[in-house]
Amino acid sequence: xxxxxxxxxxxxxxxxxxxxxxxxxxxxxxxxxxxxxxxxxxxxxxxxxxxxxxxxxxxxxxxxxxxxxxxxxxxxxxxxxxxxxxxxxxxxxxxxxxxxxxxxxxxxxxxxxxxxxxxxxxxxxxxxxxxxxxxxxxxxxxxxxxxxxxxxxxxxxxxxxxxxxxxxxxxxxxxxxxxxxxxxxxxxxxxxxxxxxxxxxxxxxxxxxxxxxxxxxxxxxxxxxxxxxxxxxxxxxxxxxxxxxxxxxxxxxxxxxxxxxxxxxxxxxxxxxxx
Amino acid sequence: xxxxxxxxxxxxxxxxxxxxxxxxxxxxxxxxxxxxxxxxxxxxxxxxxxxxxxxxxxxxxxxxxxxxxxxxxxxxxxxxxxxxxxxxxxxxxxxxxxxxxxxxxxxxxxxxxxxxxxxxxxxxxxxxxxxxxxxxxxxxxxxxxxxxxxxxxxxxxxxxxxxxxxxxxxxxxxxxxxxxxxxxxxxxxxxxxxxxxxxxxxxxxxxxxxxxxxxxxxxxxxxxxxxxxxxxxxxxxxxxxxxxxxxxxxxxxxxxxxxxxxxxxxxxxxxxxxxxxxxxxxxxxxxxxxxxxxxxxxxxxxxxxxxxxxxxxxxxxxxxxxxxxxxxxxxxxxxxxxxxxxxxxxxxxxx
Numbered sequence: 001x002x003x004x005x006x007x008x009x010x011x012x013x014x015x016x017x018x019x020x021x022x023x024x025x026x027x028x029x030x031x032x033x034x035x036x037x038x039x040x041x042x043x044x045x046x047x048x049x050x051x052x053x054x055x056x057x058x059x060x061x062x063x064x065x066x067x068x069x070x071x072x073x074x075x076x077x078x079x080x081x082x083x084x085x086x087x088x089x090x091x092x093x094x095x096x097x098x099x100x101x102x103x104x105x106x107x108x109x110x111x112x113x114x115x116x117x118x119x120x121x122x123x124x125x126x127x128x129x130x131x132x133x134x135x136x137x138x139x140x141x142x143x144x145x146x147x148x149x150x151x152x153x154x155x156x157x158x159x160x161x162x163x164x165x166x167x168x169x170x171x172x173x174x175x176x177x178x179x180x181x182x183x184x185x186x187x188x189x190x191x192x193x194x195x196x197x198x199x200x201x202x203x204x205x206x207x208x209x210x211x212x213x214x215x216x217x218x219x220x221x222x223x224x225x226x227x228x229x230x231x232x233x234x235x236x237x238x239x240x241x242x243x244x245x246x247x248x249x250x251x252x253x254x255x256x257x258x259x260x261x262x263x264x265x266x267x268x269x270x271x272x273x274x275x
Numbered sequence: 276x277x278x279x280x281x282x283x284x285x286x287x288x289x290x291x292x293x294x295x296x297x298x299x300x301x302x303x304x305x306x307x308x309x310x311x312x313x314x315x316x317x318x319x320x321x322x323x324x325x326x327x328x329x330x331x332x333x334x335x336x337x338x339x340x341x342x343x344x345x346x347x348x349x350x351x352x353x354x355x356x357x358x359x360x361x362x363x364x365x366x367x368x369x370x371x372x373x374x375x376x377x378x379x380x381x382x383x384x385x386x387x388x389x390x391x392x393x394x395x396x397x398x399x400x401x402x403x404x405x406x407x408x409x410x411x412x413x414x415x416x417x418x419x420x421x422x423x424x425x426x427x428x429x430x431x432x433x434x435x436x437x438x439x440x441x442x443x444x445x446x447x448x449x450x451x452x453x454x455x456x457x458x459x460x461x462x463x464x465x466x467x468x469x470x471x472x473x474x475x476x477x478x479x480x481x482x483x484x485x486x487x488x489x490x491x492x493x494x495x496x497x498x499x500x501x502x503x504x505x506x507x508x509x510x511x512x513x514x515x516x517x518x519x520x521x522x523x524x525x526x527x528x529x530x531x532x533x534x535x536x537x538x539x540x541x542x543x544x545x546x547x548x549x550x551x552x553x554x555x556x557x558x559x560x561x562x563x564x565x566x567x568x569x570x571x572x573x574x575x576x577x578x579x580x581x582x583x584x585x586x587x588x589x590x591x592x593x594x595x596x597x598x599x600x601x602x603x604x605x606x607x608x609x610x611x612x613x614x615x616x617x618x619x620x621x622x623x624x625x626x
Binding site: 165166168170173174175179183188 | 351
């Protein structure tokens with residue numbers, strides 16, 4: 001058990017009851033899938049070419065989306081946490097809007113911005129011959145659009161907790177701002193960075209609406225696992241169940257694995273500040 | 276070859292105006308109560324807080340001078356800083372912490388580590404090189420922080436309350452060690468402290484800071500023998516009265532009059548020592564002491580067979596009487612009381 005579950009912390013009965021209902025709420029759909037799964041033909045569905053292609057595409061795209069979220073999201077979080085400027089609240093709202101927006105709306109908006117006739121997309125196409133919609137790169141763009149805010153808000157919170165004293169110490173030792181950022185700030189916020197990246201990755205992996213609107217549903221190019229599950233549900237419900245379980249198994253394994261490794265030691269950004 | 280600062284800065288409720296200089300080899304202690312602006316002053320010297328006007332110069336080279344738009348970034352000033360909480364980097368080993376400054380300046384890893392090792396040897400912590408800072412005691416962390424700051428061979432060493440984070444039991448030992456290690460550094464040293472014992476043990480000279488102003492500088496004995504601030508007077512345990520002298524009488528800002536033996540006219544401080552104050556419950560006819568004030572007992576503080584009596588009134592004072600005298604007077608907080616002091620027992624000096 002974790003430290004919090006020790007003696008003397010027995011929660012009140014109503015809390016236990018309501019929490020149990022919440023757990024059941026999350027567990028029951030999973031059990032439902034397991035119950036209806038066609039186990040005898042499971043291997044055939046999993047090793048099916050369409051399934052494997054969709055799985056590989058999901059992995060590649062979600063990891064790319066995570067990487068892009070980190071590369072652009074960390075600097076954005078740093079600016080939002082540390083720099084005071086007019087309209088900061090508006091910028092933060094804008095950058096986290098896609099968390100509350102229906103993903104389909106996001107996909108449509110991306111289309112008008114980055115599509116072949118879009119605001120920016122037409123230049124991308126005319127000048128560089130780059131076309132994002134209906135390509136694998138488009139999937140990555142759609143996933144990054146919905147996933148990055150999760151990283152930004154997690155990292156921004158950690159940067160706020162870090163009050164800048166460790167960085168001040170670094171500066172007095174002769175470290176430039178950039179050296180300080182790499183060698184002091186980043187290690188101090190590493191737990192939050194990993195948590196944010198995992199959240200972003202999970203969001204990217206499950207992304208459906210923005211992907212199907214912006215990138216379409218082409219097997220091998222843009223058909224990720226969630227799309228494959230959705231399509232299979234129409235044509236072959238048994239396969240849909242197996243694919244869904246596969247997706248769940250992978251996500252579950254990653255979340256559990258990372259949790260033990262990164263979050264289980266009680267290390268928080270705050271601990272990292274004070275030696 | 277020195278450090279000079281004349282600066283002005285507003286920060287929240289703090290209005291900082293200070294001017295001072297420090298010579299190489301000298302250790303100046305900035306002594307004052309919490310919130311006086313001491314740490315902010317140190318941050319200004321390090322470049323962690325830009326000043327609004329004035330000039331800070333190290334070896335006659337401006338590092339912060341708003342008038343000429345000069346501001347040298349902290350990493351480009353030759354300033355080492357030992358923070359109050361030491362702020363060792365928790366994700367690095369002790370050796371990496373000490374090597375950090377040299378690595379940040381682009382020295383090769385090997386060279387930086389060798390130098391860090393030598394510094395850790397000097398502060399007697401070689402057996403901790405591979406440990407994380409969390410494994411260190413407070414005193415050890417302080418020595419690592421000192422080694423880390425000195426490893427970059429700065430011209431100026433700043434120490435912010437270097438002993439405040441330690442518990443009382445270890446403070447004396449660590450203070451002695453710190454004194455020893457500081458002696459090996461012949462640059463300019465500025466230390467911030469609220470503890471006069473630190474200043475006494477470590478500093479060559481003190482500057483008393485109160486409410487953003489340097490109110491007095493000198494050696495600690497000079498400063499304490501002639502207090503010029505309530506803070507120092509409280510420190511030494513005497514009553515300090517500020518006022519204006521005319522015709523042998525000092526009139527306080529509170530409206531009380533103090534008859535004094537002799538002093539030049541003008542603004543002055545008067546020091547009244549607690550044991551020179553007499554207390555009576557009822558005024559006797561034709562009393563000889565000319566300085567008599569009425570007040571109310573606010574607190575009684577027993578220290579062995581002595582009792583300090585706090586008195587409020589037009590002339591707020593702290594008196595010190597024997598326990599036997601207290602018993603005879605039967606004083607309780609809230610009781611009215613009369614105080615008197617002989618003019619010859621009052622020390623007066625120009626403000």
